[in-house]
Amino acid sequence: MRRAALVFAVWGVWLGVWTAAQLLFLHATLPEQTIQWVMLGGASAAALLTGAAVGRAGPRHEGAAQLITNESVASATVAVGLAILLVGTSFGAFLLMIGGGVTLLGVTGVLREERARRRLGRRRTR
C-alpha cells in the first residue's frame, strides 16, 4: 500500500514543481492570472492528499476475489435515474419526479444487494 501511495506522492510533487515554476513566470501579473496556478497547485495538492489517504488505507487484497453480485440492475438503474434527474433540471418537473423515482428504486436495489452480500459473507465466515 505504501508503495502505491508513492506514485500519487511523486506525481503530486512533480505538479508542485511546475506550479512553482509557473509562479516564477507569473510574478508580474499574479492577481489577474491567479486561476492558472490555483488549478495546477490544486491538482498537486489533491494528488498529495490522495497519496496520503492511500498510504493510510489497509493492506491490499492481493488479487483475491470479493463477494460480488454477478449482475446489478440496481446500479444501472441509479445511473439512468440520475441522468433523468439532471436533464429534468431544464426540462420540467415531470422529469425530475420520474428521475427521482427511478433513482430511489435503484438505490433501494443497491442496498438490498449489499445486505445480501453481507449476509452471505457472514455465513461463509461461520
Next chain:
Amino acid sequence: MSAAAPALRELPARGLASTDHKRIAINLGAVAFVFFVAGGVLALIMRAQLAADGGVVSENVYNQLFTMHGSTMVYLVVVPMALAAGLYLVPLQVGAAAVAAPRLALAGLWLLVSGGVTMWCGFLTSGGAAQASWWGFDPLSDLPHSPGSGMDLWLYGVVLVTVAQMLWAGCILGTVVRRRAPGMTLLRMPVFTWTMVVTCLMVLFAFPALLVALCLLWAQRHGGGVLAGNQGAVAYQQLFWFYAHPVVYVMFFPFLGMAAEVVATFSRRRFFGYPAFVVALLAFSGMSMTVWGHHMFTFGQVTNKYFSLTSTALVVPAGIEYFDFLGTLWRGAVRFTTPLLFALAFLVQFLVGGLTGVILASPPLDYGLNMSYFVVAHFHYTIFAGSAFALFAGIYFWFPKVTGAMLREGLGRVHFVLMVIGTNLTFFPMFILGADGMTRRIAVYPPGRGWQPLNELETAGAGLIALATMVFLVNVGISLRRRRPAGDDPWEGQTLEWATSSPPPRLNFATLPPIRSFAPLLDLREAAPAPPGLADGS
C-alpha cells in the same frame, strides 16, 4: 486462486447489467464503436460539404455537425475506448480476480449511454443540436448566442459522460492500488498497466475542472452574470483547457501502452528500457497537466513563455518513449503481423502529429496557424492517425483473448492498407490548406483560392477510411461466425492475461504463474529447458 472464492451466484455473467469487468468493458467498447460510426457519418457529411464547397447542408447545420462530430469522438468514443481497454485488461494484467468497485464501473457504462443519448437528442429539438464546438466556449454557448435546448442537452450529456469517465478511472486505479496479485510489485506491472495508471491520474485530477466549467456555464445560461464579460470568457477557457489538454494525453497514453505490448510481443523481446519508460510516463503525464495555456497563446491572457517552455519540453519524455520502442524492435525477431503493422503506423504517424505540435508550441508560429486547418491536421494526426491505429493494433492483438477466435490476417492487412492511405489522404492536405490560410469550421470557403482540389482529395480519403472500417466489421463478423480457435496464448504473449483461458473465466484465473518481472510469461519461456534438438547442439 480465485476459483476458491466464487461469486454470489454461479450464473454466467451476461447482459447489460453484468458486474464482470470484462463484460462491462466489452459493452462499453460496443457503445463507443456505435458512436464512432455515428460520428464518422457526421464527418462524411462535412467532407461532402467541403468537397463541393457548399450546397450539401446549411451553415447552421454545418455548425451542428462539427460540434457533434468533435463532441462524439472525444467524449463518447476515444476516451471511453481508452478506459474500456483499461477496465478489461488491467485486472487481468495485475492478476486480480475482479475490478475494484465493479458496480461503479457498471453505473459508468449507463451514464455514458445516458449522456450520449442526451447529447444526440439535440438533433431532435427545434433549434437543432449544440453549435458551439466541442469546447462549448462562453459566450458562444450562452443563452443569447445558443438559444434552444440543444446546447443544454449537450451540457448535460458532457457532464454525465465526464462523471462516468472519472468513475472508471477510480475503478482502474483502485484495482492497481488494492487488487494486485502476490508478487505483482509496482515495477513488475506491465507497460500497458502503467500507461493506464498515469491516464487515470490525469482523469481524476484534471477532469473535475471541466465539471466546474460546465456548472458555471449552466449557471450563466440559466441565471447569467457568472461568466460575465471578458474575464468570464477567459475563466471558462482556462478551466476548459485545464481539462482539455490532459484529455489529449488520456487519448494517447493507453494506446501507447497497447502499441508497446504489441511491439514487445512481436519482436519476441522484453520491452526495452522499462524503468526509463515508467519514469518518462510519470514525467510526461505530469507535464501534460502544465501545457494547457498553449491553446490560448493568441488571447494575451496567459503567460506564453511558461506554456511554450512546458509544451516544448514534452519532447524529452516523448523522445525517451520512442527510443524505448526502437530499442525493443532493434535486433528483435520481428513478426510483421497485422497488430504490429498498425503499431508501427501509429509510431510513424503520431510522430507527424507530435512534431507539428512542437511547431504549434511556439507562440510566433502559433499566431499564424491558430484556428487554421493546420491545427485540425495536427490534432487528427495525433488522435486518428496515432491513437486510432494503436487501438486497432490492440483490437487485433487482444481480440483472440476476448473472444477466443482469431481475426483473419488477410482482411486485417487490407484494412491496414486502406486505413493508411485513407488517413494520410484525408489529413495530410489539411497541413497545406492550413498553412495557406484556410480557417477551420467554415462551411463554405472563398472561391479562387485553389482549395477545392485538396478538399476533394480529403473527401476521397475519408471515403477510404469508411471503406476500411467496413472491411474491419466484415472481418469481425466472419471471424466470429466461422471461428478459428485462438487457444490461450496465440501470440506467445508476455503478460498475465495470456496465462488464462480465452475468453477468461468470470474470476479471471484458476492459477497464476510466478511473477518475477513485468513479463512473467516470457520469464517462464526463458526458464523452460530448450528442446532436445537445440540442447545438444544438433
